Every structure is written in structure tokens, then in C-alpha cells.
Amino acid sequence: MNTPVHDYAAWTWTPGNGLDGLTLARLPVPTPGPDEVLVANTAIALNPVDWKMIDWGRDDWQPGQVPGVDGVGIVIAVGSEVNLRAGARVAYHQALSRGGSFAEYSVLRARAVYPVPDALDDATAASLPCPGLTAAQALDKLPACDHRDVLVTGAGGAVGYLLAQLALQRGLRVWVTASAKHREHLLQLGVAGVFDYRDGHWPQHLLEALGPRRLHGIFDTISGSHAASLAPLLGYNGHLVCIQDRLESAPLPAFSTAVSLHEVALNSIHAHGERLDWQVLHAAAARLMQGVADGQLQAPAKQFFEFSELPDALRRLKSGDGGGKWISRLPAPMVMA
Structure with a gap:
């Protein structure tokens, strides 16, 4: 009793x-x-x-x-x-x-x-x-769209892992960064490509894989400075979503690719x-x-x-x-x- x-x-x-x-x-x-x-x-x-x-x-x-x-x-x-x-x-x-x-x-x-x-x-x-709710809020920062290319950094972590799946379910073409041990599993989920973040040339490899396309969205789970460094990968009217931090100033010149900046703050x-x-x-x-x-x-x-x-x-x-x-x-x- x-x-x-x-x-x-x-x-x-x-x-x-x-x-x-x-x-x-x-x-x-x-x-x-x-x-x-x-x-x-x-x-x-x-x-x-x-x-x-x-x-x-x-x-x-x-x-x-x-x-x-x-x-x-x-x-x-x-x-x-x-x-x-x-x-x-x-x-x-x-x-x-x-x-x-x-x-x-x-x-x-x-x-x-x-x-x-x-x-x-x-x-x-x-x-x-x-x-999961952080990932959902991050994805909601993008306007409704499909068949566009997005990048999720840190897809080996819980937020990035769930976010990559939610983005795939929305009909987006998803690229991710993660350590090599997560590569095969992430590919089995349906992501378009996995880049090892320890490889300093991974952004160039991503651009080569994209061909003439450009990223419509970047979801960064690392830091504000890391997100800012990725901004040049975005195409016209793209979206840079900071999950781990926020950007206090624009990372690109005004009237260039006209990217939008977003912060995520579940709390x-x-x-x-x-x-x-x-x-x-x-x-x-x-x-x-x-x-x-x-x-x-x-x-x-x-x-x-x-x-x-x-x-x-x-x-x-x-x-x-x-x-x-x-x-x-x-x-x-x-x-x-």
C-alpha cells in the first residue's frame, strides 16, 4: 500500500x-x-x-x-x-x-x-x-513553400535531428551538417546530403552539390557567429534562422540578397x-x-x-x-x- x-x-x-x-x-x-x-x-x-x-x-x-x-x-x-x-x-x-x-x-x-x-x-x-517544439518554431519562421533547399546544421543533435525530419515532411530538400557517425542514418531519413562539419571545406562541397540552386533557408544550431558565416550561402530572399543565438546586425550588405533574420526563443x-x-x-x-x-x-x-x-x-x-x-x-x- x-x-x-x-x-x-x-x-x-x-x-x-x-x-x-x-x-x-x-x-x-x-x-x-x-x-x-x-x-x-x-x-x-x-x-x-x-x-x-x-x-x-x-x-x-x-x-x-x-x-x-x-x-x-x-x-x-x-x-x-x-x-x-x-x-x-x-x-x-x-x-x-x-x-x-x-x-x-x-x-x-x-x-x-x-x-x-x-x-x-x-x-x-x-x-x-x-x-521538438524548438524545431517546430524554427521551421515556422519560413513562409509556406516546398521543393526549396534548406540547410540544418548540427543534425546529429536532438533539435537538428527533429528539424531535419520536419522539414522533409514539409516537402523541402534538406541538407545537413553532422559528424561522420550520423551520416548513414541521416541519409536513410531522406536528407539530400550530409556534410562533416569538421571538414573546413564543407560549405564549398555544399555549393557544388547544389549546382545552380541556392539555399532558401539555413537553420543554425551552433551560434550567432556561425550563422553569420553561413549567410553568403543563402539565395535571394532567403531566411537565416538562429536557434542557439541571435544576430544583432545584418551579416550581408544592404540591398544584396535581401535575406531575413530570425531568432527562436521557446522559453x-x-x-x-x-x-x-x-x-x-x-x-x-x-x-x-x-x-x-x-x-x-x-x-x-x-x-x-x-x-x-x-x-x-x-x-x-x-x-x-x-x-x-x-x-x-x-x-x-x-x-x-
């Missing part, structure tokens, strides 16, 4: 100490506010933004902040304004300013959770929100999103998870770790050790007091 729960385990942040400052603490189980839900986490996923925020800190973080943006779990309690039943299985992307997923329980705004299809396991569902919806923005995001999440459940979309590969080993898993993610998404599975929720 389950024992009622009064407190729970959570990894908490210490300012200035980076990953070494993560501490496993016991916190009292909170009561959700009117527009919130309390979720008992059954799977949590690591993302690069997690170790970056832990290393860098945030102005709105206090000592004891629980990091982590992605998770899946069971709704245990709901606020008075929430039209969601207790017992529902949900995935979520948490706002960076709120208590995160590196815990047995998380409190979220109800608008930030998404139903999980029955055919999708918890670990796979947890691997999707941050990279910003928590502060600036309106009802329609959330409806669009919910629809994207539903398509993403159902696409994986139906086998139309492949989720990133997974590596599993114990919840007690979370700081070490973050170190390995930061160092680039292994590949795929780092996932921790937690026990089924206990009965609340």
Missing part, C-alpha cells in the same frame, strides 16, 4: 558553483495555484539549456532553485481554474523562471502541459518538448505568449508526439541515467559524451497526503 507523501526529492542550485553546486534536497510538496497543476514526474530529460543555466545562473533564480525544463508525469492535483483531470499523463516544457523538472514533483501552469498519446512511452515523450512564450500562441504550441506538441507514436517521426536516441546521478549526466551531456537524449525514469507516483 502506498504511503502518503509530504515531501519529495529535488536537485537544487547553488549560485556560482555550477554543476558542482547541485544538491539533492527534500522539499515540501506544494499546492497548485488556481491555474496550475501538480505533476508527479515519471521521466525527465536533459537539455543543453539546463547545464548552461546552471553554469551561468539567471537574475530571477534564488538559491535552492530547481532547474530542468522537460518532463513527463501524472497530474496529481489541479487548481480551481484548471480543466484537466487528476490522473492525466502529460509532457511539459517548464519556464526557466519556475521550479523545474529535476525533481520528483513539479508545479506547472496548466497551459504548459500537453497530453501524451497512449502509444508513447514516458521516456520518449520526455525527450520531445524542448528540442519566451512563458512570459510573452498570448492565448493564440499557446494554442499554436499545443497543436505543434500534439503533432510532434502523435508523429512519433505513429512512426512518422523518429525521436532522438536515448541514454538512461539514475536520478541520483543527475549532475554526472549533465557533465557528460556538457562534454559531448555519448549521444542522443539523456533520460531518467522515476518510480510511479505515491499517494498524496
Whole structure:
């Protein structure tokens, strides 16, 4: 028989100490506010933004902040304004300013959770929100088009991997950069060509493969400076989409190829999103998870770790050790007091 729960385990942040400052603490189980839900986490996923925020800190973080943006779990309690039943299985992307997923329980705004299809396991569902919704938002920066050429950098990572597939489903001709170990798998997905980013001549090889065509879009997952360096590869009225950074100034002379610059900031919806923005995001999440459940979309590969080993898993993610998404599975929720 389950024992009622009064407190729970959570990894908490210490300012200035980076990953070494993560501490496993016991916190009292909170009561959700009117527009919130309390979720008992059954799977949590690591993302690069997690170790970056832990290393860098945030102005709105206090000592004891629980990091982590992605998770899946069971709704245990709901606020008075929430039209969601207790017992529902949900995935979520948490706002960076709120208590995160590196815990047995998380409190979220109800608008930030998404139903999980029955055919999708918890670990796979947890691997999707941050990279998948980022990829979907990046692709939406391009106007509706098909049969145009686009480049996705870093397709060996979760965002680039999902973005390449979504672009293919939209009817785009997709070229990618990735390490050599990902080449064959990416080609099997249907991308037009894979270029090893370690080869300093890969942009020239891409131009040769394109022939008379030019790129209509570039999705860069590396950095703002890296994105700027790729701008000359774009054709007339092309689109340069920065996923990892943003460009503060135009990378090309005015009135030349007339490229458009875009930034992607998934976390910003928590502060600036309106009802329609959330409806669009919910629809994207539903398509993403159902696409994986139906086998139309492949989720990133997974590596599993114990919840007690979370700081070490973050170190390995930061160092680039292994590949795929780092996932921790937690026990089924206990009965609340």
C-alpha cells in the first residue's frame, strides 16, 4: 500500500558553483495555484539549456532553485481554474523562471502541459518538448513553400535531428551538417546530403552539390557567429534562422540578397505568449508526439541515467559524451497526503 507523501526529492542550485553546486534536497510538496497543476514526474530529460543555466545562473533564480525544463508525469492535483483531470499523463516544457523538472514533483501552469498519446512511452515523450517544439518554431519562421533547399546544421543533435525530419515532411530538400557517425542514418531519413562539419571545406562541397540552386533557408544550431558565416550561402530572399543565438546586425550588405533574420526563443512564450500562441504550441506538441507514436517521426536516441546521478549526466551531456537524449525514469507516483 502506498504511503502518503509530504515531501519529495529535488536537485537544487547553488549560485556560482555550477554543476558542482547541485544538491539533492527534500522539499515540501506544494499546492497548485488556481491555474496550475501538480505533476508527479515519471521521466525527465536533459537539455543543453539546463547545464548552461546552471553554469551561468539567471537574475530571477534564488538559491535552492530547481532547474530542468522537460518532463513527463501524472497530474496529481489541479487548481480551481484548471480543466484537466487528476490522473492525466502529460509532457511539459517548464519556464526557466519556475521550479523545474529535476525533481520528483513539479508545479506547472496548466497551459504548459500537453497530453501524451497512449502509444508513447514516458521516456520518449520526455525527450520531445524542448528540442521538438524548438524545431517546430524554427521551421515556422519560413513562409509556406516546398521543393526549396534548406540547410540544418548540427543534425546529429536532438533539435537538428527533429528539424531535419520536419522539414522533409514539409516537402523541402534538406541538407545537413553532422559528424561522420550520423551520416548513414541521416541519409536513410531522406536528407539530400550530409556534410562533416569538421571538414573546413564543407560549405564549398555544399555549393557544388547544389549546382545552380541556392539555399532558401539555413537553420543554425551552433551560434550567432556561425550563422553569420553561413549567410553568403543563402539565395535571394532567403531566411537565416538562429536557434542557439541571435544576430544583432545584418551579416550581408544592404540591398544584396535581401535575406531575413530570425531568432527562436521557446522559453519566451512563458512570459510573452498570448492565448493564440499557446494554442499554436499545443497543436505543434500534439503533432510532434502523435508523429512519433505513429512512426512518422523518429525521436532522438536515448541514454538512461539514475536520478541520483543527475549532475554526472549533465557533465557528460556538457562534454559531448555519448549521444542522443539523456533520460531518467522515476518510480510511479505515491499517494498524496
